[in-house]
Every structure is written in structure tokens, then in C-alpha cells.
Amino acid sequence: MCPPRFFEVSYVINPWMDPTKPVDTALAMTQWEELRDTYRRLGHTVHEITPEPGLPDMVFAANSGTVIDGRVLGSKFRAPERAAEAEHFRRWFVEQGYRDLRMPTKINEAEGDFAWTGRVLLAGTGFRTDPEAHAEAQESLGVPVVSLRLTDPRYYHLDTALFVLAEETDSTPAQVCYYPEAFSPGTRRVLRRMFPDAVLADEGDASCLGVNGVSDGRNVVLPVEATELGDRLAARGYEPVYVDIAELRKAGGGPKCCTMELRK
Template sequence: MCPPRYFAVDYVINPWMDPSTPVDVDRAMEQWTILRDTYRDLGHTVEEVEPRPGLPDMVFAANSGTVIDGRVLGARFRAPQRAAEAEHFRRWFVEHGYRDLTMPRRINEAEGDFAWTGSVLLAGTGFRTDPEAHAEAQETLGVPVVSLRLTDPRYYHLDTALFVLSEATDTRQAQIAYYPQAFSPGSLRVLRRMFPDAVVAGTADAECFGLNGVSDGRNVILPLEATALADRLAARGYEPVLLDISELRKAGGGPKCCTLEIRK
């Protein structure tokens, strides 16, 4: 995770960003700190990356890389405003002992568009990550990749429209939640075939970034407003934890955007 010390909305690279809307950095820091502390209270280890002036979106650390079995595929951003982040995160991985690290040749916004199910890497495209980056991820990480096309610009990253609830080495045992209207017809058929028992979210939950959740297989971090989704997850035996991420949402981010999951 990366604290939002320099958080701002000074430019527009997704439909949620509006530079004319005031941003409260102190409130963003408070919301981020509660998210970080919640992970720690649930027993997880949180590593922090030092933020850099002039890179207000570094807080969205999910875009810093994809780590599976200790292998790291770095990031390459589409928006020039975020391009410099990739090198700062690369240095963090190197300094923390990650030697099996590859920087991508194609545009790849990491866990923003990559979701690991435990056996298959679901890979989004349509707005940010290049389709060719999916093959690059498969070669680099050595895991099978399934491509999914996003069609609604409000859900510009896969992690705004889908997240993994529980990983499993058998794809049939993994569980996900997703918002159907964010996907192309073909991609939607793939999701229904692969995950017939998925939790399907409604529009209200999608619009508050409810699909930008983080699950450890039991506890599920969600935005405060995602109450209907929380109820559905509770009915499945999960423990929803609702947090206020309203300030961070002004830049088009939520709990998952702030969180890179490191799978050693």
C-alpha cells in the first residue's frame, strides 16, 4: 500500500475524476489509514511504499505489479500522468528482495486488470491494459490467462467490475463477484460458464465501487455504501467489513485500488 500523502485530482483519466471538486487530503489519509489498520487487525501484513510528490495516484498500489508465486510482472501505464509510478514501484520490489521481476513491454496496469483466482488469471482489457499484455502475463508468470473485455468506461479496470472472493486451485471451486453490465456479451458468457455460482452485483453496488472489494476468503472489505452486496456475501458465509472510501473514490478508486496482494 502507498499512503495518499500527495493525493489530488488534478487531471482526468477516468470518468470519476473531476478537478473542480475539492479534495480533502487529510480525509483521504484518514480513510486510507483505517483501511490499512483493518488489514492488520484481520491478521494481514501490510508493506508500505513511500509516495512521491507529483504522483497523486500512487495511492492506487494495485496498479504497481502482479505477484504470483514470488514472480513479479511490473506495470506500464497508459496515462502519461502515471507513467513514472512504474519505476518507483520497480525499485521497491528490487529493494525488498524480489529478484524474479520482469517489466512489461506492453501496457499493463497490473492488478487493476489482473485478478488471480488461484488457478487462472482473469485479465481485463478495453480501456487500459493492452490485449497483447495478457499473453505477456502468461509467459512471464507461467499461469493460464483468460481475457475479458470491458465495455463501460466507468468500469475502466477489471477491478472496478469484478473481484475474487475465494481462491482455489480448481477453477470450479473459486468464487467471484462481478457486475455483468461492465462486460462484453462474449466475456459475460465466459464468466457465466466458468463461475456459474458467482455473486452477481447490481448497479447501485457497482456505482459505489462495491466490486472494488478485497477478500481474504472470509473477510471482505467493501465501500460503506455497498449494502446490498454485503448482504449477499453474508448469506454466502462471508464477513463483510464496510469502510468509508468516499474521498479516494473521487479519483476513481476504492479498497482494491489501494491494495496490491503479494502472493509469495
């Protein structure tokens, strides 16, 4: 995770951003700290990277790396405003001792568009990550990749429209939650075939970035507004954990956007 010390909305690279609306950086920091501390209370280890001035979106750490079995594929941003973030995260991985590290040649916004199910890497495209980056991810990470096409610009990254509730094990299939209307018709058919028992989100869930959740297989961290989705998840046996991250949502980010998962 990366503290939002320099967070602001000074440019527009997604439909959520409006530089004319005021942003409270101190409040963003307080909300981010609550998210970080929530992970710690749930028993998770949180590593922090130092934020850099002039990179207000660096708080959205999910976009800067994909880690599976200790292998790391870095990022390459589409928006020039975020391009410099990739090198800061690359250096962080090196400093932390990651040796199997590759940087992409294609536009690749990491866990913003990649979701690991325990067996397959779901890979989004349509607005940010290039389709060619999916093949590059398969070669770099050594896992099968399934491409999914996003069609609604409000849900510009896969992690705004889908998240993994529980990874696949030898005895149980992966479980996911997704918002069908964010995807192309063909992709919806793929998702129905792969995940017939998925939790389906509606417009109300998606419009507060409720589908930008983080699950450890039991606890599901959601924006505080996503109570209806939380109720449906609770009915499936999950434990909703709500956080207020409304200030960071002004830049199009929720809990998952702020969270890169390190799978060692």
C-alpha cells in the same frame, strides 16, 4: 499500499475524476489509514511504499505490480500522468528482495486488470491494459490467462467490475463477484461458464465501487455504501467489513485499488 500524502484530482483519466470538485487530502489519508489498519486487524501484514510528490495516484498501488508465487510482473501505464509510478514500484520490489521481476513492454496496469483465481489469471482489457499484455503476463508469470473485455468506461479496470472472493483449491472451485453489465456479451458468457455460482453485483453495488472489494476468503472489505452487496455476501457465508473510502473514490478508487496483493 502507498499513503495518499500527495493525493489530489488535478487531471482526468477516468469518468470519476473532476478537478473542479474539492479534495480533502487529510481526509483521504485518514480513510486510507483506516483501510490499512483494517487489514492489520484481520491478521494481514501490510507493507508500505513511500509516496512521491507529483504522483497523486500512487496511492492506487494495485496498478503497479502483479505477484504470483513470488514472480513479479511490473506495470506500464497508459496515462502519461502515472507513468513514473512504475519505476518507483520496481525499485521497491528490488529493495524487498524480489529477484524474479520483469517489467512489461505492453501497456499493463497490473492488478487493476489482473485477478488471480488460484488457477487462472483473469485479465481485463478495453480501456487500459493492452490485449497483447495478457500473453506477456502468461509468459512472465507462468500461469494460464483468460481475457475479459470491459465495455463501460465507468468500469475502466477489471477490479472495478470483478473481484475474487475465494481462490480455487484442490477441493473447491474459485468464487468471484462481478457486475455483468460492465462486460461485453461474449465475456458475460465466459464468466457464466467459468463461475456459474458467482455473486452478481447490480448497478447500485457498482456505482459506489462496491465491486472494488478485497477478500481473504472469509472477510470481504467493501466501501461502506455497499451494504446490499454485503448482505448477499453474508448470505454466502462471507463476513463483510466496511470502510469509508469516499475521498479516494473521487479519483475512481476503492479498497482494491489501494491494495496490491503479494502472493509469495
